[in-house]
Amino acid sequence: PRFEALIQEHPRGRYLHYGRGLVLAQQGSAEALDEYRKEIELFPDDVLARVELAFGLLARGREAEAIPCYEEALSLGLEDPLRQQALLGLGSSYRNVLRHTDAIALLRDAAAEYPDNQALQVFLSLALWSGGREREAMQALGRVTGEGADLRGYGRAVRLALDQLA
Numbered sequence: 001p002r003f004e005a006l007i008q009e010h011p012r013g014r015y016l017h018y019g020r021g022l023v024l025a026q027q028g029s030a031e032a033l034d035e036y037r038k039e040i041e042l043f044p045d046d047v048l049a050r051v052e053l054a055f056g057l058l059a060r061g062r063e064a065e066a067i068p069c070y071e072e073a074l075s076l077g078l079e080d081p082l083r084q085q086a087l088l089g090l091g092s093s094y095r096n097v098l099r100h101t102d103a104i105a106l107l108r109d110a111a112a113e114y115p116d117n118q119a120l121q122v123f124l125s126l127a128l129w130s131g132g133r134e135r136e137a138m139q140a141l142g143r144v145t146g147e148g149a150d151l152r153g154y155g156r157a158v159r160l161a162l163d164q165l166a
Contacts, residue, residue: 012042018049025056032056047076051086063093084114091123100131118144138162 003020006013021035033056039049054069070090078086087110094103107124114120121144128137142162 014043014046015039017042018046018052021049021052025052030056030060033060045076047073047078048082050076051078051082054086054089058089058093063096066090067093067097084110084117084120087114088117088119088123091120091127095123095127095130098130100127103127104131104133 003016003023007016007020010016017035017039021032021039024032024035033053036049036053036056039046040053043049050069050073054066054073057063057066057069067090070086070093074083074086074090087106091103091107091110094100094106104124104127107120107127111117111120111124121140125137125141125144128134128140139162
């Protein structure tokens with residue numbers, strides 16, 4: 001009710017539809033997407049509404065619709081950690097709509113830019129696998145899981161086995 005009153009009082013108020021969208025999203029309501037769209041309509045440069053719209057679409061299995069939202073949000077400029085989340089969401093969306101080459105290129109660049117983000121590495125592995133590059137996928141995934149795993153003295157053997165996949 002608070003947001004409705006504020007929106008009625010200030011129909012062109014910045015962040016009001018965005019804020020209402022966040023509340024609705026936390027409640028699991030699909031109406032959140034409409035609120036983000038209203039915010040973007042009023043303020044085309046609103047990067048936060050775009051990325052939240054993308055996240056909401058992806059969560060509902062609507063990857064094809066999420067892709068342009070991610071692309072626009074990234075082109076407008078996102079700060080970390082939202083930038084990393086958007087790169088991951090976009091790469092995952094590309095993979096899910098069978099744009100494997102785009103997914104691999106984007107996730108490879110993102111993983112290089114953020115080498116400590118293991119989620120990017122794992123999704124790169126998934127994209128490689130989906131793109132028919134199973135050996136590279138296994139190598140990439142092996143590196144991620146091998147880096148933090150307690151291999152009980154078998155670290156060297158695992159690294160040698162992964163190198164042989166090349």
